[in-house]
Amino acid sequence: MSDAAGLAVPNGTASAPPWCDRCGEALAAGGHDACARARALEPPRFCAHCRRRMKVQVLPVGWAAVCVAHGEIRG
Numbered sequence: 001m002s003d004a005a006g007l008a009v010p011n012g013t014a015s016a017p018p019w020c021d022r023c024g025e026a027l028a029a030g031g032h033d034a035c036a037r038a039r040a041l042e043p044p045r046f047c048a049h050c051r052r053r054m055k056v057q058v059l060p061v062g063w064a065a066v067c068v069a070h071g072e073i074r075g
Contacts, residue, residue: 017048024051043075 020027021044022035043056043063047070054065066072 019046019048019051021046021048024053044073 016027018027019025020032020035022039022042023032024046025032043058044065045054045056046052047054047067050067050069052067052069054067056063056065062075064072064074
């Protein structure tokens with residue numbers, strides 16, 4: 001299951017993720033304009049639900065990112 005941003009949602013919950021998936025900092029802190037611009041071209045680096053660093057693989061047709069707690073997302 002994924003949310004509107006395509007992020008894996010843990011345990012089927014539909015709550016908004018608390019962490020930035022690029023820098024790993026709290027979304028509530030603000031100042032993530034540069035992260036949003038970079039995410040248009042780059043895969044996520046951190047799990048937005050648990051803040052763990054993900055294993056990211058760039059593929060010819062997109063990317064795959066794996067969180068050990070929440071599984072794989074693709075883009």
